Amino acid sequence: MADLFAGYPQAMQHSSAYDEMFTPDGALRADYAQVDQVLQSLSLTDVQARAETMARTFLDRGVTFDFAGDERAWPLDIVPRILAGAQWDHISAGVAQRVAALEAFLHDVYGRMEIVRDGVLPRSLITSSAHFHRQVHGFEAPRGVRIHVSGIDLVRDDAGTFRVLEDNVRVPSGVSYVLENRRAIAKGLPEAFTGSQIRSVEEYPRRLLSALRRTAPEGVDDPTVVVLTPGVYNSAYFEHTLLAGMMGVELVEGRDLICRGDRVYMRTTEGEQRVDVIYKRLDDEFLDPLQFRADSMLGVPGVVNAARAGQVTIANAVGNGVADDKLIYTYVPEIIRYYLGEDPIIPNVDTYRLQEPEAREEVMDRLDELVLKPVDGSGGKGLVIGPAATGEELRALRKKVLADPRGWIAQPVLQLSTVPTLAESSFAPRHVDLRPFAINDGEQVWVLPGGLTRVALQEGSLVVNSSQGGGSKDTWVVDQPGGSDRQASAAVPWSTRRRRRAQRVWPSAVHAAPPAAAAHDEQQQQAAPVQRSRPGLEEREGERRC
Amino acid sequence: MLSRIAESLFWIGRYVERADGTARILDVHLERLNQLPSEEQRTVSANLLAVMGAAEESDDAAGPGLPQLLSRLAFDPARPNSICGSLAAARENARRARETVPAPVWESLNTTWNSVTTHRQDVVGTYRFCTWVMERTATVQGLADSTMSRDDSWQFLTLGRHLEQADMTARMLATSDEEAFRLSWANLLRCAGAYESFLRSRRAAFGDHYAMEFLLLDRLFPRSVVSALRQVEAALVALDPEYTRSGTMDQSRRIIGQARTFLEFHHTDDLVGELEEHLERVQAACAAASDAITAKYFSHAAGQAWIGEQV
Numbered sequence: 136m137a138d139l140f141a142g143y144p145q146a147m148q149h150s151s152a153y154d155e156m157f158t159p160d161g162a163l164r165a166d167y168a169q170v171d172q173v174l175q176s177l178s179l180t181d182v183q184a185r186a187e188t189m190a191r192t193f194l195d196r197g198v199t200f201d202f203a204g205d206e207r208a209w210p211l212d213i214v215p216r217i218l219a220g221a222q223w224d225h226i227s228a229g230v231a232q233r234v235a236a237l238e239a240f241l242h243d244v245y246g247r248m249e250i251v252r253d254g255v256l257p258r259s260l261i262t263s264s265a266h267f268h269r270q271v272h273g274f275e276a277p278r279g280v281r282i283h284v285s286g287i288d289l290v291r292d293d294a295g296t297f298r299v300l301e302d303n304v305r306v307p308s309g310v311s312y313v314l315e316n317r318r319a320i321a322k323g324l325p326e327a328f329t330g331s332q333i334r335s336v337e338e339y340p341r342r343l344l345s346a347l348r349r350t351a352p353e354g355v356d357d358p359t360v361v362v363l364t365p366g367v368y369n370s371a372y373f374e375h376t377l378l379a380g381m382m383g384v385e386l387v388e389g390r391d392l393i394c395r396g397d398r399v400y401m402r403t404t405e406g407e408q409r410v411d412v413i414y415k416r417l418d419d420e421f422l423d424p425l426q427f428r429a430d431s432m433l434g435v436p437g438v439v440n441a442a443r444a445g446q447v448t449i450a451n452a453v454g455n456g457v458a459d460d461k462l463i464y465t466y467v468p469e470i471i472r473y474y475l476g477e478d479p480i481i482p483n484v485d486t487y488r489l490q491e492p493e494a495r496e497e498v499m500d501r502l503d504e505l506v507l508k509p510v511d512g513s514g515g516k517g518l519v520i521g522p523a524a525t526g527e528e529l530r531a532l533r534k535k536v537l538a539d540p541r542g543w544i545a546q547p548v549l550q551l552s553t554v555p556t557l558a559e560s561s562f563a564p565r566h567v568d569l570r571p572f573a574i575n576d577g578e579q580v581w582v583l584p585g586g587l588t589r590v591a592l593q594e595g596s597l598v599v600n601s602s603q604g605g606g607s608k609d610t611w612v613v614d615q616p617g618g619s620d621r622q623a624s625a626a627v628p629w630s631t632r633r634r635r636r637a638q639r640v641w642p643s644a645v646h647a648a649p650p651a652a653a654a655h656d657e658q659q660q661q662a663a664p665v666q667r668s669r670p671g672l673e674e675r676e677g678e679r680r681c
Numbered sequence: 682m683l684s685r686i687a688e689s690l691f692w693i694g695r696y697v698e699r700a701d702g703t704a705r706i707l708d709v710h711l712e713r714l715n716q717l718p719s720e721e722q723r724t725v726s727a728n729l730l731a732v733m734g735a736a737e738e739s740d741d742a743a744g745p746g747l748p749q750l751l752s753r754l755a756f757d758p759a760r761p762n763s764i765c766g767s768l769a770a771a772r773e774n775a776r777r778a779r780e781t782v783p784a785p786v787w788e789s790l791n792t793t794w795n796s797v798t799t800h801r802q803d804v805v806g807t808y809r810f811c812t813w814v815m816e817r818t819a820t821v822q823g824l825a826d827s828t829m830s831r832d833d834s835w836q837f838l839t840l841g842r843h844l845e846q847a848d849m850t851a852r853m854l855a856t857s858d859e860e861a862f863r864l865s866w867a868n869l870l871r872c873a874g875a876y877e878s879f880l881r882s883r884r885a886a887f888g889d890h891y892a893m894e895f896l897l898l899d900r901l902f903p904r905s906v907v908s909a910l911r912q913v914e915a916a917l918v919a920l921d922p923e924y925t926r927s928g929t930m931d932q933s934r935r936i937i938g939q940a941r942t943f944l945e946f947h948h949t950d951d952l953v954g955e956l957e958e959h960l961e962r963v964q965a966a967c968a969a970a971s972d973a974i975t976a977k978y979f980s981h982a983a984g985q986a987w988i989g990e991q992v
Contacts (some may be wrong), residue, residue, distance in 0.1 A: 195792040196784070197776065366775050380780035385683050404687045404833060404920075404978045 139179060139561050146563050147596065152550035153295040155216065166217045173326040174214065179560055181562035186557060187322045191260055198315045200601055201370035211316050212556045213323055214232050214317050216567060216588045220614035223584060226289065226297055226571060226655070229480030230469060231580035234285050234573050237304055237458045239474035242355055244457055255473050256466055263541055264463065266456020267513045268419060270426045270464045274452075277625035278577030280350045281452035283414070284343065286310075289481065289569045291552035298484045298548075300568065302459040302467070305451060306416055309587040310339060310572045311374035314381075314611040316587075334584035334612040338582060339370050339572070340381035343414075347382075350448050351411045353569075361401060363392070364411035365417040367435045370602070376415050387615045394437030397444040411516055412448045413438070440609035446677070461510040461544045462488060487545040489536060498545045499536075502529050505545045507536065520597065522548060547612075551597055554608065564592045567608065568599050687837045688979035689778035693892055694841025696771035700764045701818035702849030703733065706856065707754050708811035708918075709872040713864060726750040729903075732852055735762050747804070753811060756802050759901070762815055765797055766844040774796035786821060793817045800912070812898040833920060840916040840974065847909035849968040851960045854896055854906075857889065866892035873904050895962075897959065898944060906963055909940035913970070920978075926985055933973035 145155055146159045156167045163171055174182075177474045189205035192209040200209055201295040218226070218653040240672065243250050244261055248611040251258045251532050261267055283522050286307025288300040317336050321328060344360065351358030366388050379386035392410065400407035415422060421431040457463065463470075465486045468479045485496040487505075500507060502521050536543045571586035589599035590609040598603040682924075690708045714725055723744035728744060730736045737745075745753075758765040772794040775787045800810045822842075829835045848875060856862050857869050866889040870876040879895045879902075899905040903912075917934045930938075940963060949955055 177881055194795060196788050197779070197791045376776075376779040380784075381975065385686070386780045387683065402684045404682055404684055443846075502788075539905075564765075640686055 139174065139182065143562055143563065150550050152289055152566060153293055153294050153552040155552050155554045166219050169331055170215060170217065170327050173324065179337070182213060182557060185323045194321060197373065201634055202602065209312055209315065210601065211319055212590055212606050212608050214449065214555050214562065215320055215324070215327065216554050216612050217611050217613055218585070223612040226481065227413060227422050227582040229457065230287050230571050230582050231571050232475065232477060232480050233299065233467065234282055234575055234580045236467065236471040236474050237302065238279065238282055238575065239469050241455060242279060245274055250473055255469055260463065261457060264457045264460040266419065266454065266460060268454040270439055271443065271452070271454040275349045275454050277352055277448050277669045278290065278575045280575050281455055282575055283346055283350065283450035285573045286570045287573070289571065290527055290549055293550055295552065297481055298479050300484055302464060303463060304455045304458050306418065307572065308371040308374055309570055310583065311377040312603055312607055313572070313583065313587050314339060315376070316607060319328055320609040328615070332614040332616055334614065336583055336585060339583050340378060342574050342581055343378065344382040344384070344576045346462050347412045347414055348451055351449065352445050352448055355411045355602070357398045359409060360412040360414065361387045361410050362414045363387055363416060364387070365421065371416065375454060389433045389435050392435040394441055396434060397441045397446045398443050399435070399438060399447045410447060412450065413449050419456060424452065437627045456511070461508055463539065465544065484546050484549060489540040489545060495540055499533060502533060505547065507532060507543055507545050508542060520548065554590065556592070563594065566597050568598065569610065584612040682833050684979050686778045686781050689774040690837040691840060692774045692833050693771050693972065694838040696774065697821050697844040698842045698845035698849060700767035700771065700814055702845070703754055703762070703764050703767065704814040705812040705872050705874070706733070706853055708808065708865065709868050710856065710862070711804065711807060712867070712918060715914070718874070729856065732855045733762060735760065751802060751807055752940050755807055759921045768794055768797055776884035781834055785824045785828055789821050789824055793966040812954055836919045840913060843909045843912040843916065844967055844971060846904060847906050847913065848964055850904055850906050850909060851963045854893060854956065857893060864982050875902055875904060878902050890953055893956060907941060907944050910937055913937050914941065923965065931977065933970045933977065936966050936970045936973060
């Protein structure tokens, strides 16, 4: 059998990146032992056949993403990415801390701006953010939740340390692929699941629904939740249908909703029905033509006023974009210290603020070594990787940056960590990132174990976005069997399934029927008094007791 | 349920049934058509396209040939009346109602659509294609039948399905015209999958008169026009069980009820002679009922209720 890992150590030498499966001297890291064993037992044809089946299944089930107007099967690599339970608990705490701090920050930004008064952040920094929306100034979010769902992007540097790359607290997407990847890998690589304690991801839709219901406007006993989608042509449409379906709520488009007297209704076959919570999956700019873009046909006129009046909850809240502005990102460690009085658990990536003259000067000298990002972009839009850019591109970039230093940040080129990934005819190291998803219900921030791992499928590429040829990996948080891990000890111990002894509810005539079937029934042993009086039955019981 | 979703379900029902009906008609007629000399082939093709509502202004005097027939009825995905077009539309509607439609139903529609282009588009390929389409649509119907609750979503699906069924059976009957199609009554019955049921109900009394009567009026055969209309009515009642002792009634129910009762209680000695009028009336009733259902259940109050100033 050909060793699919034969060329791996050599390929690892090509970059200084941290490899998550092997140490630099080629030894297997313990967390991957089980997966390694399974992969070693497979031949190339076997692996390729499995990969093909997974893609086919995705296509048939409609697990697709939109690629230049084309529906493509969601790309999932067969090798899972593994994070140890203890390591995950650290990440999870860091993500929760960050969400809590950003919640406090948003509350403050749209309230009294104490953080400005105390001199931590300049006021101009906040008010110059493209996503600072004065329309929601003074707005009190129900239960204080604005970031119902967040996806904070993490990467690992050369030393293997997790760092926050960017915050997504507007409309983070990708969680549906986490759920689908797990289902697909469970069929594609079943051997690896045997005996592994992998933390489940199934809980997500239930958690989400519960958080959305909890944050409904006050006084609503049984809130109606809907998912608001821009429509079938949105690249994340699949995710919208999946979440709505799994939560058992309606998936609405803007035209299905109507606002009247600061209340929101949806048009149904039985007339208009009141809506209490809207899980919004479109950008603020398109949400309400009365407040934002007047030419938006995707939104619902009047919905922002309804939210301000406290008649409907919009999740995530309008105006969250100020918190994931990439220049404000550079202040998040200070924001955490200011609001929570704690040190950040997960550090940021070193970032240059181009408004500061010395930093700007240094960056201008080293444009070809750095990554430059527009502060309000997401999904890798507008980003320029210095070493990969042409002289022409760099000149254009320099002009743009000098014209609008507030609009850009610069970061060193990070060699993202690598995980083995199926390439052509063997496994090769490919760079990955991680997007953990967190849900805030006002009482606690719950982080979905694992999250979405995206992988750059081209050798050496650092671009993981699926819109630019990236793939994905199922991400496992694995607890050591018998270890003292929190999750393992909390699990309910298994027991042999038994019939519960319950009082009999059916009329006795039904029980008296066929004795052969009843013989299986343990309940027969403790017959109710009514049956005791039936001689025939008592005889049978007598026999069975012998 | 959401009006938009209800509309999608209604059209899934219609398009799946349309794909099935068209495949049945094409399958039976192609067998006959393929044996004819090319001139007659053109005439019959033109007749068939006219019955299926796929005739075109641009068709020349000689009439469209076999390739055009196959393209327009089977393989052209841009036509809402072709099999491919119907399957595409059914799948697109299911995609828009995906959180409501049970996953098995969506997946079977999606799988069908994904492999729709893999078929050979010649005569032999079309036979196989038709058989495959009948199987796939049966799978979809069966999955819907076993996985959907009998709530409003089911009623809308059923409503669309049986409305289309009544229309399709009427079209099948329209192809029984001896002069235009030369289709034997046995093949007409096979077209509707009714051959064996008919033989058992009629014993020795064969003949085209009886075959037509069976497909038009039989109360027990599910694909007959009367049965299909009866099921449309049942779905309409289930959706709006309003009961008044007299006076106004839902428009669509009135249209369907009138059409069904006229057929059911009409007495004639010359069914063959009257057939064309019956079929026209049935198709008109189906179209009118579809409009009435749309107006009552699906109409959105014209897009957004408030339009902002243009920037």
